[in-house]
Amino acid sequence: MDRTDEFSLMKKVRTGDTKAFRELVRPYEQRAFSTALAILGSQPLAEEAVQRVFVETYRTLKRKDIRAFRTWLDDRIACSVLDAAGKQLRQEMLTDADSVLPGHSDLLRSVMTLELPYRIVMALMYCQQLTIPQIASLLNVEEGEVRSRLYHARMKLLQGSCPLPA
Numbered sequence: 001m002d003r004t005d006e007f008s009l010m011k012k013v014r015t016g017d018t019k020a021f022r023e024l025v026r027p028y029e030q031r032a033f034s035t036a037l038a039i040l041g042s043q044p045l046a047e048e049a050v051q052r053v054f055v056e057t058y059r060t061l062k063r064k065d066i067r068a069f070r071t072w073l074d075d076r077i078a079c080s081v082l083d084a085a086g087k088q089l090r091q092e093m094l095t096d097a098d099s100v101l102p103g104h105s106d107l108l109r110s111v112m113t114l115e116l117p118y119r120i121v122m123a124l125m126y127c128q129q130l131t132i133p134q135i136a137s138l139l140n141v142e143e144g145e146v147r148s149r150l151y152h153a154r155m156k157l158l159q160g161s162c163p164l165p166a
């Protein structure tokens with residue numbers, strides 16, 4: 001979807017068109033959920049975090065237009081998931097990943113067993129497809145710290161004989 005289409009849909013949302021909102025966010029739903037699930041390790045928590053983002057997005061669009069919608073939405077998704085992760089810092093919950101992300105269940109289970117800092121960077125990099133500078137900015141850490149966490153996460157996954165994402 002190009003920016004012109006997004007802007008047109010945002011204008012319709014501002015008038016209360018819920019179908020336009022659905023069309024606007026549909027391309028981002030699966031990626032948002034995958035990111036949330038990878039970080040939180042729980043399908044219900046992931047669904048709740050994503051739902052919170054979309055409610056916030058709808059309310060925001062009713063008040064104003066957003067210039068770079070995808071970038072803004074990616075940031076909101078990451079912030080919502082990180083907030084939920086902070087609340088669940090000590091809970092390591094596994095879900096039935098086969099029903100949620102067929103074909104990726106072993107990788108997802110392995111990522112969910114990582115410590116939270118590693119889980120977060122892996123999810124933001126591979127599920128949310130953010131760049132290292134974007135992750136560093138979002139987490140308020142140096143890019144070198146992000147690279148280090150990614151490296152250590154990959155090493156932990158390799159030690160567990162889990163296939164890494166390409």
